[in-house]
Amino acid sequence: MASRIVVLISGSGSNLQALIDAASTPALPNGRIVHVISNRKAAYGLTRAANASPPIPTSYHGFPPYKTSHPEDPRGSYDADLAKIILNLPEAQYPDLIVCAGWMHILSPKFLEPIEGAGIPIINLHPALPGAFDGAGAIERAWEAFKSDQITETGVMIHYVIKEVDRGEPIVVKKVELKAGESLEDLTERIHAIEHVAIVEGAKLALEKKQTGGS
Numbered sequence: 001m002a003s004r005i006v007v008l009i010s011g012s013g014s015n016l017q018a019l020i021d022a023a024s025t026p027a028l029p030n031g032r033i034v035h036v037i038s039n040r041k042a043a044y045g046l047t048r049a050a051n052a053s054p055p056i057p058t059s060y061h062g063f064p065p066y067k068t069s070h071p072e073d074p075r076g077s078y079d080a081d082l083a084k085i086i087l088n089l090p091e092a093q094y095p096d097l098i099v100c101a102g103w104m105h106i107l108s109p110k111f112l113e114p115i116e117g118a119g120i121p122i123i124n125l126h127p128a129l130p131g132a133f134d135g136a137g138a139i140e141r142a143w144e145a146f147k148s149d150q151i152t153e154t155g156v157m158i159h160y161v162i163k164e165v166d167r168g169e170p171i172v173v174k175k176v177e178l179k180a181g182e183s184l185e186d187l188t189e190r191i192h193a194i195e196h197v198a199i200v201e202g203a204k205l206a207l208e209k210k211q212t213g214g215s
């Protein structure tokens with residue numbers, strides 16, 4: 001029985017595409033992408049899911065309306081509804097694993113707690129080394145730090161998602177050398193290529209760990 005993966009995205013979806021392409025291959029033998037959720041309606045990743053063969057069901061769950069509909073706690077209300085969307089998916093789309101693949105929204109306990117209660121691990125792709133450049137814009141921040149001689153290397157990690165942003169247990173860590181004079185665009189391209197390998201490795205390991213009674 002294939003393990004079901006729900007992927008959360010916010011943008012182009014190149015990491016989602018890596019997962020789609022790897023599913024049911026030796027790279028991710030027991031994985032199947034069963035649903036994609038985006039917090040941005042224009043995310044090209046939604047198109048990638050629709051173009052998959054067979055097409056992957058998608059949902060759009062936007063944050064902005066919650067700022068007015070739930071002014072007392074927009075993030076908490078949004079996150080609680082996001083958890084309900086996932087936990088109410090039909091059996092064939094109910095996840096064994098949730099992957100944040102360029103998901104640009106900080107998840108509060110209103111999401112994390114019900115998902116943890118359902119025994120569903122969440123992993124995230126972060127384009128930095130553990131403990132470095134937490135949050136958004138990590139690639140550019142590393143590039144700037146290298147230019148000012150603060151660091152000599154950066155990296156990509158896949159980690160479990162906990163309340164503290166980008167501080168969950170690492171599953172995959174790949175170091176990336178920094179090259180003097182390299183443009184931000186070229187570094188970003190190199191890092192994205194490494195991300196596409198790491199995210200598949202991370203999903204495979206997380207599923208294996210869950211199946212053997214780990215997280």
Ligand SMILES: Nc1nc2c(c(=O)[nH]1)N[C@@H](CN(C=O)c1ccc(C(=O)N[C@@H](CCC(=O)O)C(=O)O)cc1)CN2
Nearest residue numbers: 103104105106107124126135136161162163164165166
């Ligand atoms: N509770 C957690 N939530 C998330 C984690 C995590 O480890 N724990 N990882 C992030 C992914 N991420 C970096 O890897 C990240 C993404 C976005 C942000 C951020 O500041 N988001 C802003 C909105 C920014 C925007 O809309 O452009 C926000 O949520 O207010 C930080 C880190 C996913 N979530």
Ligand SMILES: NCC(=O)N[C@@H]1O[C@H](COP(=O)([O-])[O-])[C@@H](O)[C@H]1O
Nearest residue numbers: 011012013014015016101102127135
């Ligand atoms: N903090 C998370 C983060 O910054 N993720 C970044 O979002 C991109 C999404 O690309 P994609 O939509 O093409 O997969 C990834 O390349 C990664 O660097």
